[in-house]
Structure formats: C-alpha cells, structure tokens
Amino acid sequence: MESTNADEMPLNILILAAGLGTRMKSELAKVLHILDGKPLIEHVCKTALSLKPKKVLVVVGHQADEVKDTVCRSFGETTVEFVLQEQQLGTGDAVNSARSRFEENGSTLLVLSGDVPLIRSETLRELIAVHRLEDAACTILTVRLDEPFGYGRIVRGDAGFERIVEHRDATDVQREIAEINSGIYCFDSRKLFSALTRIETHNAQGEYYLTDVPRLLLDDDETVALFQHDRPVEVEGVNDRKQLAAIARMINDETVERLMKESGVTFIDPRNAYVSADADIGRDTVIYPNVSIEGKTIVGSNCVIRSGTRLSNAHIGDGVEIRDNCLIVDSEIGDKCTVGPSAHMRGHAVMVEGSKIGNFVEMKKTRLGKNSKAAHLTYLGDATVGEDTNIGAGVVTCNYDGKNKHETHIGKDVNIGSDTMLVAPVTVGDGATTGAGSVVTKDVPPGELVVGVPARSARRVKSDQ
Ligand code: UD1
Ligand code: CA
Numbered sequence: 420m421e422s423t424n425a426d427e428m429p430l431n432i433l434i435l436a437a438g439l440g441t442r443m444k445s446e447l448a449k450v451l452h453i454l455d456g457k458p459l460i461e462h463v464c465k466t467a468l469s470l471k472p473k474k475v476l477v478v479v480g481h482q483a484d485e486v487k488d489t490v491c492r493s494f495g496e497t498t499v500e501f502v503l504q505e506q507q508l509g510t511g512d513a514v515n516s517a518r519s520r521f522e523e524n525g526s527t528l529l530v531l532s533g534d535v536p537l538i539r540s541e542t543l544r545e546l547i548a549v550h551r552l553e554d555a556a557c558t559i560l561t562v563r564l565d566e567p568f569g570y571g572r573i574v575r576g577d578a579g580f581e582r583i584v585e586h587r588d589a590t591d592v593q594r595e596i597a598e599i600n601s602g603i604y605c606f607d608s609r610k611l612f613s614a615l616t617r618i619e620t621h622n623a624q625g626e627y628y629l630t631d632v633p634r635l636l637l638d639d640d641e642t643v644a645l646f647q648h649d650r651p652v653e654v655e656g657v658n659d660r661k662q663l664a665a666i667a668r669m670i671n672d673e674t675v676e677r678l679m680k681e682s683g684v685t686f687i688d689p690r691n692a693y694v695s696a697d698a699d700i701g702r703d704t705v706i707y708p709n710v711s712i713e714g715k716t717i718v719g720s721n722c723v724i725r726s727g728t729r730l731s732n733a734h735i736g737d738g739v740e741i742r743d744n745c746l747i748v749d750s751e752i753g754d755k756c757t758v759g760p761s762a763h764m765r766g767h768a769v770m771v772e773g774s775k776i777g778n779f780v781e782m783k784k785t786r787l788g789k790n791s792k793a794a795h796l797t798y799l800g801d802a803t804v805g806e807d808t809n810i811g812a813g814v815v816t817c818n819y820d821g822k823n824k825h826e827t828h829i830g831k832d833v834n835i836g837s838d839t840m841l842v843a844p845v846t847v848g849d850g851a852t853t854g855a856g857s858v859v860t861k862d863v864p865p866g867e868l869v870v871g872v873p874a875r876s877a878r879r880v881k882s883d884q
Contacts, residue, residue: 797814
C-alpha cells in the first residue's frame with residue numbers, strides 16, 4: 420500500500436503578502452498597515468512561528484524591501500525566509516513563485532494570508548490535525564458568515580466539497596452561500612505544486628487563483644477536506660480601511676473587557692480608551708476617556724490616568740497620578756509619582772518613587788531622584804537629579820552645544836532657582852543653591868550658593884562689592 424506518511428512530513432508555512440491591496444487606496448503595501456500597533460504581517464508571522472514549523476516563507480512583491488525589513492526587525496534576519504513574486508498575477512501565482520523552495524521533499528504546507536491577522540495558533544493546529552487525519556491533499560479552513568460578501572464561496576454537492584467560487588465569478592445563487600473560504604489551507608506540497616501547473620486565468624480578474632487548486636485535486640481523485648471553524652472573527656480579512664478599523668475596534672474591545680473583568684481596571688468610558696493587547700494594567704487603576712496605552716506598557720495598581728494622555732512602552736508603578744495630556748514614551752515612573760498636566764517623558768526618562776513633574780515639563784534620558792520635584796515649564800535632558808531636590812520654574816539643562824550632547828548632574832537637597840540655565844557639562848553638588856535667573860557654566864561645589872550671569876559664588880559676589 421502506498422502511504423503518504425502525512426504525519427511524518429515536516430510542516431512548512433507559506434505566507435502570501437505580495438499584493439498591494441488596491442482596496443486600501445494606499446501608497447503603503449497592505450500588510451504594512453498597522454493593527455494594534457503592529458503591521459499586519461507581524462501578526463501573521465508571529466502566529467506562524469508559534470507553530471514551530473521547519474520553515475516560514477513569506478511571498479513578497481509590493482514594497483518587498485520594506486516588508487522584509489519590517490519582518491526582520493521583529494523576528495531577526497534568519498528566522499523567516501522570503502521569496503519574490505515579480506508580478507502580482509494572483510494567489511496561485513504567488514504560491515507558485517515559492518515552488519523551488521519546497522518542491523524537493525514533500526511537506527505539509529500551511530498557506531496563510533498576510534491580510535488575515537487574527538487567526539489563532541490553536542485553530543491552525545486543529546486544521547493541521549484534520550488534514551493529517553484525513554490524509555488529504557488539501558484541507559480548507561472555512562467559516563459561515565452572515566455577510567459573506569467579497570469572499571470565495573464553498574460549493575458543496577452531494578459528495579461533499581465541489582469547488583471554491585470567487586465572489587466576482589459567482590452566480591446570484593452561489594452568492595447566497597454562507598460558507599466561505601478563509602484563504603487558509605493545508606496542502607500536501609507535492610500535490611499542490613503539481614496541480615498549480617494546470618491552473619488558468621479564465622475568471623473575472625484574469626488572475627491565477629489558488630482557489631482553483633482544490634477542484635483540480637478532486638479531479639485527480641485526491642481527498643479535499645473542509646474544516647469548518649466556529650469562530651468567524653478569526654478569519655476576517657483586511658481588504659479595506661473599514662475592515663481594518665472594524666478589526667482594530669474588536670481587538671481593543673476585547674482587551675478593555677479583559678482588563679475590566681480579569682484585572683479590575685476601571686474605564687470611565689470603555690468605548691474611548693485605546694489599549695494595546697500587549698499592555699498590562701493593575702487593579703483599581705482608573706483610566707479616563709481618550710487615553711492611549713500602546714506597546715508593552717505596564718501600569719501598576721491604584722493609578723489614575725487622566726484624559727488625553729498617551730503611554731507608549733512605559734513602565735508605571737503603583738499609586739501614580741498622571742494628569743491630563745501627558746506623553747510618556749519609553750520611560751519609567753516609580754510608585755506614588757505625580758506627572759503633568761501636559762508633561763512629556765521620552766528616551767528612557769526615569770522618575771524615582773515619590774517624585775513629581777508638573778505643567779509643561781519635558782524629561783529626556785534623565786533620572787529624577789526620590790521625592791524630587793520639577794513643577795513648572797522645565798527641560799531636563801541627559802541629566803541626573805538626586806533625592807529631595809527642587810527644580811524651580813523655567814529651568815533648562817542646556818545639553819546641546821550645536822554638535823554634541825552633554826550631561827548635567829544635580830545632587831541631593833539642591834535648590835535650583837527659577838529660570839536657571841545649566842550649561843552642560845556641569846555638576847551641581849549636594850545641598851547647593853542657584854539664584855533665580857543664573858546661568859551656571861561651571862561646576863557648583865556642595866553647599867554653595869551661586870548667582871548671576873555667568874553664575875558665581877554669592878560670597879565672592881558679596882566680597883567684590
Ligand atoms: C482570497 C481568496 C478568497 C478568500 C479570501 C479570504 C483567492 C483567489 N481568493 O481573496 O477565496 O475568501 O482570500 O480572505 O485566493 N497575494 C499575493 N500575490 C498576488 C495576489 C495576492 O501575494 O498576486 C496575497 C495578498 O497580498 C494577500 C493574499 O494573497 O495577502 C490574498 O489576496 P487578496 O487579493 O486579498 O485575495 P481576496 O480577494 O481577499
Ligand atoms: Ca484578502
């Protein structure tokens with residue numbers, strides 16, 4: 420008996436991502452459009468890799484270099500391979516362009532679409548299991564949709580699967596069919612590539628349709644299996660901006676609901692909070708309307724985040740209050756800190772426990788020590804500030820000399836007077852004070868009081884008079 424040894428064949432994954440996505444009406448290739456903070460292609464690659472296949476190959480075409488760079492940035496240079504489809508002649512041609520990369524040894528080839536981002540690895544595992552169990556040449560993942568418009572329909576006859584008919588080629592009767600082709604399939608790779616040589620372009624779009632392959636396999640007396648799944652949302656495709664927005668909304672709703680139910684987070688207006696699926700928020704934290712929480716942001720418990728604030732890859736401790744309209748990017752805020760309104764932290768800025776920054780304060784690559792304060796109109800860049808120090812209103816670390824950036828170090832228990840300019844590189848010692856309006860160009864020893872432009876020791880100023 421001839422055996423295909425289906426369960427011994429290795430698993431390979433092919434992701435179709437060469438199309439422009441005309442219906443997006445965009446200069447950007449469809450798979451580079453962002454969903455939940457990540458390009459569509461990244462969602463699909465991540466799921467593919469989670470199945471630990473022998474090889475993941477992405478078919479690129481439109482903006483091939485950008486798509487490759489995007490994938491390599493997220494997963495490294497060697498994890499995923501690429502093949503170029505020179506011209507976008509259809510999904511059948513896209514698969515065919517990968518022929519030389521698979522043909523030699525047979526494999527179970529899972530074909531995914533770069534524009535179907537929500538598919539879960541659990542579902543794909545089930546699909547592969549059905550495919551192997553049925554010893555099929557092809558297994559198609561299908562779902563039934565209330566609104567199947569636009570999708571390829573699954574035509575079933577008395578003997579089961581008959582063919583896939585694309586929406587544009589379908590008759591009115593066929594368009595009534597609710598069961599659709601998800602664009603996700605498992606193939607016996609050798610049988611797939613053999614059938615692909617026989618597909619033609621007699622259809623409404625004049626393209627090589629991958630969807631013609633199952634019918635050809637059936638004609639060869641091969642088994643074509645259908646795996647009908649009961650979670651239609653997973654196979655929703657992104658073909659236009661409306662679908663992209665609808666899927667984004669759905670992911671966001673799920674995230675917000677999970678945070679309310681499982682983590683005990685209060686959302687004042689759940690419809691108007693934008694939270695990345697990768698973010699984490701602690702118990703009894705209150706999120707006001709129009710807050711965006713992006714990337715791998717972590718917010719502790721008992722925090723209050725007021726309207727208009729955006730947190731991106733931020734780490735926020737417990738009991739933190741972030742007032743209205745703050746922007747916190749790649750930065751860290753310790754327990755019981757107060758931030759804003761209208762404050763900006765970026766470039767790995769750090770606020771240590773109990774510290775405070777207020778109105779129109781910007782911190783870049785700066786560490787503000789425990790219980791220290793900068794309450795008004797201040798720029799702190801490339802600086803360190805010790806504990807219990809007060810930075811007056813309108814203070815600036817002048818960190819850039821036109822060519823290079825320089826550091827400012829301020830000790831503990833320091834009083835920086837309002838409107839002080841700290842011309843870096845410069846150090847202000849523990850317990851020192853600068854007078855209002857002083858321009859500090861030289862290091863200030865501990866305990867010293869400096870005043871004036873340029874700032875000098877107040878004792879020297881006095882003795883000069
Ligand atoms: C396709 C299926 C349809 C199915 C739907 C599910 C075909 C002919 N139709 O239709 O039955 O219901 O997916 O979402 O396959 N691509 C390439 N090269 C090409 C053409 C497309 O790489 O030459 C890629 C696209 O980038 C995309 C994927 O293949 O990621 C699907 O192409 P798309 O044009 O979106 O197909 P649909 O019309 O959605
Ligand atoms: Ca599509």
